[in-house]
Structure formats: structure tokens, C-alpha cells
Amino acid sequence: MTDPMDEDFNRRANEKSRHRKAMRDRMLSTKTIEKGLLIVHTGKGKGKSTAAFGLVLRALGNGMRVGIVQYVKGKWGTGERPALERFSELVTIRTMGEGFTWETQDRARDIAAARAAWDASKAMIEACRAMPPAYDLILLDELNIVLRYDYLNLTEVVAFLADRPKNLHVIVTGRNAKAALVDAADLVTEMTLVKHPFQVGVRAQKGIEF
Amino acid sequence: MTDPMDEDFNRRANEKSRHRKAMRDRMLSTKTIEKGLLIVHTGKGKGKSTAAFGLVLRALGNGMRVGIVQYVKGKWGTGERPALERFSELVTIRTMGEGFTWETQDRARDIAAARAAWDASKAMIEACRAMPPAYDLILLDELNIVLRYDYLNLTEVVAFLADRPKNLHVIVTGRNAKAALVDAADLVTEMTLVKHPFQVGVRAQKGIEF
Numbered sequence: 001m002t003d004p005m006d007e008d009f010n011r012r013a014n015e016k017s018r019h020r021k022a023m024r025d026r027m028l029s030t031k032t033i034e035k036g037l038l039i040v041h042t043g044k045g046k047g048k049s050t051a052a053f054g055l056v057l058r059a060l061g062n063g064m065r066v067g068i069v070q071y072v073k074g075k076w077g078t079g080e081r082p083a084l085e086r087f088s089e090l091v092t093i094r095t096m097g098e099g100f101t102w103e104t105q106d107r108a109r110d111i112a113a114a115r116a117a118w119d120a121s122k123a124m125i126e127a128c129r130a131m132p133p134a135y136d137l138i139l140l141d142e143l144n145i146v147l148r149y150d151y152l153n154l155t156e157v158v159a160f161l162a163d164r165p166k167n168l169h170v171i172v173t174g175r176n177a178k179a180a181l182v183d184a185a186d187l188v189t190e191m192t193l194v195k196h197p198f199q200v201g202v203r204a205q206k207g208i209e210f
Numbered sequence: 211m212t213d214p215m216d217e218d219f220n221r222r223a224n225e226k227s228r229h230r231k232a233m234r235d236r237m238l239s240t241k242t243i244e245k246g247l248l249i250v251h252t253g254k255g256k257g258k259s260t261a262a263f264g265l266v267l268r269a270l271g272n273g274m275r276v277g278i279v280q281y282v283k284g285k286w287g288t289g290e291r292p293a294l295e296r297f298s299e300l301v302t303i304r305t306m307g308e309g310f311t312w313e314t315q316d317r318a319r320d321i322a323a324a325r326a327a328w329d330a331s332k333a334m335i336e337a338c339r340a341m342p343p344a345y346d347l348i349l350l351d352e353l354n355i356v357l358r359y360d361y362l363n364l365t366e367v368v369a370f371l372a373d374r375p376k377n378l379h380v381i382v383t384g385r386n387a388k389a390a391l392v393d394a395a396d397l398v399t400e401m402t403l404v405k406h407p408f409q410v411g412v413r414a415q416k417g418i419e420f
Contacts, residue, residue, distance in 0.1 A: 004321040013317045045399040047251065047261035050268070054260030057267045061293030083271030086296040107223045111214040188404035189255040195398040 036168040037186040038161055042144060042177035045191035052139050052171045053080060059169075060087040064136035067124040070095045071117045071174075072142040092135070094120045114151035117143075128165040137169045144174025147181070158184050246378040247396040248371055252354060252387035255401035262349050262381045263290060269379075270297040274346035277334040280305045281327045281384075282352040302345070304330045324361035327353075338375040347379045354384025357391070368394050 003009070039055070041048040056066050068084075070076065073095050084091050096117035121143075127134035147154055158180045161170055172181065182188050213219070249265070251258040266276050278294075280286065283305050294301050306327035331353075337344035357364055371380055372394045382391065392398050 004318050010317040017317075040404075041257065042404075043402070045401075046397065047257060047264070047399050047401070050264030051257035051261035051401075053264035053267050054257070054262070057263050057293045058260070058287055058289035061289030061291065062287075077268055077272075079268035079271030079274075081271065083267045083297075087293075107220040107227075108214050182404065185405060187256065189257050190402040190404050191255075191257070191261075192253070192400040192402055193398075194250075194252075194392065194400050195395060 035166055036164065036170070038164070038184060039169065039171045040144075040177050040182060040185045040188045041171065041173045041191065042175055042182075042188065043190035043192050044175055045193040047191045048173045048175070049075070049141055051189070051191070052141065052173050055171060056084075056091075056137065056139055059137045060084075060090050063090070065134065066091045067135040067138040068093045068141060069117050069121045069124065069139070069143075070141050071114065071146050075142055092124075094124075096120065110146075110149070111151045114146040117146070118152050118157065122160060125160070125164050125168065125170070128168045133165060133168065135168065137171070139171045139173070142174045143172045144177045144181070147178050148174070148176045154178055154180055157181075245376055246374065246380070248374070248394060249379065249381045250354075250387050250391060250395045250398045251381065251383045251401065252385055252392075252398065253400035253402050254385055255403040257401045258383045258385070259285070259351055261399070261401070262351065262383050265381060266294075266301075266347065266349055269347045270294075270300050273300070275344065276301045277345040277348040278303045278351060279327050279331045279334065279349070279353075280351050281324065281356050285352055302334075304334075306330065320356075320359070321361045324356040327356070328362050328367065332370060335370070335374050335378065335380070338378045343375060343378065345378065347381070349381045349383070352384045353382045354387045354391070357388050358384070358386045364388055364390055367391075 041051055056068070059066055066087075068091065070093065081093070084093065094117070096113045121138070121140055124135060124138050128138075143157075146152055147157065158178075161172075161181075162184045164170060172185075177188070251261055266278070269276055276297075278301065280303065291303070294303065304327070306323045331348070331350055334345060334348055338348075353367075356362055357367065368388075368390045371382075371391075374380055382395075387398070
């Protein structure tokens with residue numbers, strides 16, 4: 001660890017920092033478009049839905065209205081819903097489906113649930129064409145999973161999301177995001193698993209896994 | 211898209227799904243250790259702190275007590291704090307520092323702020339040795355940044371975190387996580403940037419970037 005009182009080192013470090021700030025300010029000044037973003041969280045790591053909840057929390061803290069469609073029931077833990085209930089005047093949740101895909105053995109029922117969830121999603125998005133819009137942010141949680149299993153028509157879904165109201169932010173989560181969706185998205189983050197406690201025998205725990 | 215009424219296809223799909231569930235149930239049954247996890251969110255992508263906020267939200271929804279130390283002031287948006295205030299009986303926030311490293315030009319002041327934040331972190335962690343523990347989950351937001359700049363002694367920090375109370379979950383965020391911290395962690399996720407709206411000229415927006 002360098003000496004915090006090393007004045008020569010500090011002067012050079014401060015100069016470098018000033019330069020970084022100037023570069024960053026210049027970069028940010030070129031970013032002038034304001035519009036609703038299509039955001040995708042994908043990858044095999046943890047944190048896809050969790051980061052979406054973080055965005056939802058931040059939006060709610062800003063007084064924004066949030067709509068959530070849960071494509072896969074039973075995927076949520078015991079904590080999300082009671083937490084969101086503290087913002088009940090701002091948030092609407094629609095739950096479809098009968099449990100995580102791993103848990104169901106009825107494909108026809110899964111497809112019906114996916115289509116019902118998509119109909120609910122479309123209705124939420126359409127309600128944002130009104131003034132004022134019904135929502136500022138819509139989370140389509142685990143939509144990628146039903147797209148992956150071809151439970152919905154990918155072309156129709158991507159076209160509908162691309163044609164959303166101009167200021168509406170939409171977040172889509174789930175592993176194996178389809179390329180067409182990634183192409184249409186403004187912001188895509190891949191969560192990569194580096195190390196998982198299952199690898200060393202630790203079981204799922206309240207507040208962390210659920 | 212396959213026909214949802216294709217009975218032969220559905221039967222095979224359902225059988226595959228049953229098999230997956232059995233494999234997963236067997237896998238989960240081997241995971242029996244319950245303990246507080248050391249979780250690291252790193253990488254250049256978005257969502258490191260946001261996913262940590264999602265975990266915080268879930269924990270708060272479960273009635274767990276959460277402590278947060280913000281190593282870099284000014285990094286948070288306008289939404290996080292008002293959202294957390296809805297859980298004021300469960301959450302404690304300590305803010306140190308004078309702004310994001312990009313914004314400061316005073317290294318000696320940054321080091322003093324980092325050390326004050328670490329002292330506050332240690333005090334929070336120590337308070338979890340009491341019964342009942344003061345917190346169930348502690349978020350050290352952007353600790354990786356001050357470790358990267360060698361503002362704290364890495365060996366001391368890692369040893370202290372590794373020796374935390376047995377049931378306490380600790381989350382550390384920030385890019386460029388040090389290898390020694392990754393080695394000590396139970397769960398490490400790397401957020402990788404696939405596509406960013408800055409790349410196409412879109413500016414930072416309320417509820418998304420801040």
C-alpha cells in the first residue's frame with residue numbers, strides 16, 4: 001500500500017484523475033438521445049432477475065410506475081413480493097404459469113401459460129400509449145425461457161417490443177436470450193458464473209437464493 | 211413454433227422435463243451446508259450494484275436486517291435511498307467518501323475516506339457477533355474500487371471478511387475484484403457488457419442509470 005502522504009505520488013495520481021474526469025465529461029456530453037431502453041439480462045450466472053429487481057427498486061424510489069409480468073411462477077423467492085408490496089401504489093404484478101419449467105411436466109399447459117403472460121405483457125405495453133402512460137418501466141421476468149422453448153413466436157415478440165412507446169423502458173430476463181432480441185436491445189448484460197456455492201455443497205438459503 | 215397440441219412431441223418433452231427435475235432434485239439434496247455467504251459482483255458490465263440492491267430488496271422482504279456501507283459517494287442514483295427508506299426499520303446506511311473516484315482529485319482525502327468506510331464496515335460486521343446479530347446481510351458497495359487503488363490493505367480486508375460471523379452474508383461490489391477476494395468468496399458473478407446504449411449515443415436516464 002502506498003503512503004497516503006507521498007505528495008509527489010499524490011500529485012501525479014490527482015493529475016491522472018483530473019484527466020480521466022475530463023475525458024469522461026467529454027464522452028458523456030456526446031450522449032444526448034433520451035428514450036426508453038430495451039434491456040436484456042442474460043447468461044448462466046446469478047443476478048439476472050435480481051439486477052432487474054434492483055432496477056425496479058431504483059425506479060420505484062424515483063416514483064416511477066412499474067409493471068411486472070412473471071413468466072415463470074415459483075421462480076421468485078419469498079422476499080420479492082412483500083418487498084414490492086411496500087410500493088403497492090406504484091407497482092402492478094401479473095403472474096402466469098404453474099411453476100418453473102424444471103418442475104412442470106405438461107408442455108401444452110406451459111404454452112397456454114406463456115401465451116397468457118404475453119397477452120398480459122402486450123396489454124401493459126399498450127396501456128403506455130395513453131397520456132399519462134400507465135407504466136414507466138415494465139419487467140418481463142424470464143421471458144427468455146419461454147422464447148427459448150419456442151412457446152411464443154420470436155418474430156412477433158421482438159417486433160412488438162421494438163415498436164413499444166418511445167419513453168417506455170422494458171427489461172427482459174432469462175438465460176439463453178435469442179439473437180434477434182439481443183439485436184433489438186439497447187443494453188445487454190451477460191451474467192457469468194465465476195464461482196457458485198453449490199460447487200462446494202452449500203444449500204440454497206433464505207434471502208440469497210429465495 | 212411447434213404445435214402445442216402435438217401429443218407425441220409433448221409426451222417426449224414432458225418426459226425430458228421429468229428427467230431434468232429428477233436430476234435437479236438429486237443435485238439439490240447433496241447441498242446441505244447452511245452458512246453466510248461471501249458474494250462478489252464484479253466485471254465491466256452494468257448491474258453489479260443493481261443486483262446487490264436486488265438481493266437487499268429480497269432480504270428486506272424476508273424481514274432480514276441489512277447494513278450498507280457506500281464506499282463511493284455520488285455513485286448511487288436518486289432512487290436507491292428513497293426506496294430503502296421504506297424499510298427504515300430494517301436497514302442502516304453509512305456513506306463515506308466525497309464522490310466517485312473519477313470526480314475527485316485528492317488522493318489523500320480518498321484514502322482517508324476509504325479507511326473510514328472500512329472502519330464502519332468492521333464495526334457493522336463485529337456487531338453481528340452479538341445475539342441476536344445486528345445484521346443478516348451487509349453490502350460493501352464499491353469496496354473493490356478502493357481495493358484496486360490500494361487504498362486499503364488487501365490481506366487485512368480479506369482475512370477480516372473470511373473470519374466474519376458464521377451466518378452473516380456479505381456482498382462486495384465493484385469492477386476489478388482482486389484475486390484474493392475471489393478466492394475467499396463463495397459466490398462470484400461477473401457482469402459482462404454485451405451492448406451499451408452509450409455506444410449508440412443514448413444518454414444516462416433517471417431510473418436506469420441513476
